[in-house]
Amino acid sequence: MLLGSIEAGGTKFIAAVGDEHMNIIDTVTVPTTKPDETMEQISNFFSRYHLDALGVGSFGPIDVDEKSQTFGYITSTPKSFWRDYNFVGYLKQKLNVPVAWTTDVNAAGYGEYLLGxxxxxxxxxxxxxxxxxxxxxxxxxxxxxxxxxxxxxxxxxxxxxxxxxxxxxxxxxxxxxxxxxxxxxxxxxxxxxxxxxxxxxxxxxxxxxxxxxxxxxxxxxxxxxxxxxxxxxxxxxxxxxxxxxxxxxxxxxxxxxxxxxxxxxxGLNDQAGIIGGLLLAKNKLKG
The missing domain is CATH 3.30.420.40 (ATPase, nucleotide binding domain)
Structure with a gap:
């Protein structure tokens, strides 16, 4: 099983590929610039692997309501280029994998809750x-x-x-x-x-x-x-x-x-968000 994780921060994005045991296989760090620039580099990184699922923890505010028409969007962020950006939609289109979607702090907290x-x-x-x-x-x-x-x-x-x-x-x-x-x-x-x-x-x-x-x-x-x-x-x-x-x-x-x-x-130091994303991706496969 191969899982992907994205820690999407206001300054940089960290992406990682790991297995179901939370062993990290590969990572990349990309500056947070404009969506088309940053997301293209992230999707190119993941395209080298056959992922089973992907977990994302993003800066916000974001829409986490699965019933909403803008679920998976970054919404009213002060980062103007990213305002009303369809983050999850882009990933599903490019990578065609299930995506678990939450805030960056929720992902890190989830990592600390289970393994930190x-x-x-x-x-x-x-x-x-x-x-x-x-x-x-x-x-x-x-x-x-x-x-x-x-x-x-x-x-x-x-x-x-x-x-x-x-x-x-x-x-x-x-x-x-x-x-x-x-x-x-x-x-x-x-x-x-x-x-x-x-x-x-x-x-x-x-x-x-x-x-x-x-x-x-x-x-x-x-x-x-x-x-x-x-x-x-x-x-x-x-x-x-x-x-x-x-x-x-x-x-x-x-x-x-x-x-x-x-x-x-x-307890997980700088990897709390990435580990949390991998855990959420794994959970996504359980339905």
């Missing part, structure tokens, strides 16, 4: 904190979608009393993504997060905002585990800060697991 640091739990909240902020929730093996997929990066948060940064979200200014994403950190401090690793006040402020969001998700969803991925979460020192802020803000209102267990980094 949420393995063995019944519910997992996955968040990526990088170029953007997004989240997905897996409960008893099912990805949460309702009217559409969640947009957890745009929850509203309380500004820190000492923070005068206005936020960068083009829709909401000071939502979570506007205040705590990688570009927000860079614009606030004038340097990328990786260049600020030894600046404790940077990560204390980041933890303040992320902990607020985790409190909201905890109270609404009550997950068994929270996994935090993305570029900013490679600063491992932030996890202790987040747990401390979370503990103080929650104030023992509801019971949660031990925080060392409850709030964890990714």
């Amino acid at each position: 640091n949420a393995n063995g739990t019944e519910s997992c909240l996955y968040l990526t904190i990088g170029t953007g902020i997004g989240g997905g929730f897996i409960n008893k093996g099912q990805i949460l979608n309702a009217f559409s997929h969640p947009e957890m990066g745009h929850v509203f948060i309380k500004r820190h009393p000492d923070d005068t940064f206005e936020g960068i979200c083009p829709f909401h200014k000071n939502c979570l993504e506007g205040m705590a994403s990688g570009p927000a950190v860079e614009k606030r401090w004038g340097k990328k997060g990786v260049e600020l690793a030894d600046q404790s006040f940077v990560w204390e402020l980041e933890a303040y905002y992320l902990a607020q969001a985790l409190i909201s998700y905890t109270l609404i969803l009550r997950p068994e585990r929270i996994i935090l991925g993305g570029g900013l979460m490679k600063q491992k020192q932030i996890f202790k800060l987040i747990r401390n802020e979370f503990h103080a803000m929650l104030n023992d209102y509801v019971e949660v697991p031990d925080l060392e267990t409850y709030i964890q980094p990714v």
